[in-house]
Amino acid sequence: MPERIFRLVEVKPFYGNPSNSTFYDRIKRGLIPAPDVELGPQTPGWTEGLIERDQAAKRAAGRGLAGQFTKIRTDATEAR
Numbered sequence: 001m002p003e004r005i006f007r008l009v010e011v012k013p014f015y016g017n018p019s020n021s022t023f024y025d026r027i028k029r030g031l032i033p034a035p036d037v038e039l040g041p042q043t044p045g046w047t048e049g050l051i052e053r054d055q056a057a058k059r060a061a062g063r064g065l066a067g068q069f070t071k072i073r074t075d076a077t078e079a080r
Contacts, residue, residue, distance in 0.1 A: 004048040005037050011046050014055060 012023055015032050026032040033054045035044030 005039065005045040006048065006051060007039070007043070007045060011051065014051055 008020070008023075012018065015023065015026065018026065023032065027034050033046065033050050035046050036050050037045035037047060039045040
């Protein structure tokens with residue numbers, strides 16, 4: 001099965017749903033991976049594998065939204 005390709009509106013929620021300018025600023029600063037597929041002349045795409053690897057790396061490092069959500073979920077579960 002071919003790998004899924006996400007468009008901008010589908011990728012932004014993985015990173016806190018920032019504005020477009022903030023999102024692209026974070027790409028420039030290396031905080032979000034750059035698109036790895038070009039769907040059209042002005043249509044970037046991100047492969048599912050790229051997003052999964054980036055989210056896994058952030059969870060492992062304990063930083064970024066992926067790490068925050070894991071910690072919040074763990075804390076909430078332990079509080080019960």
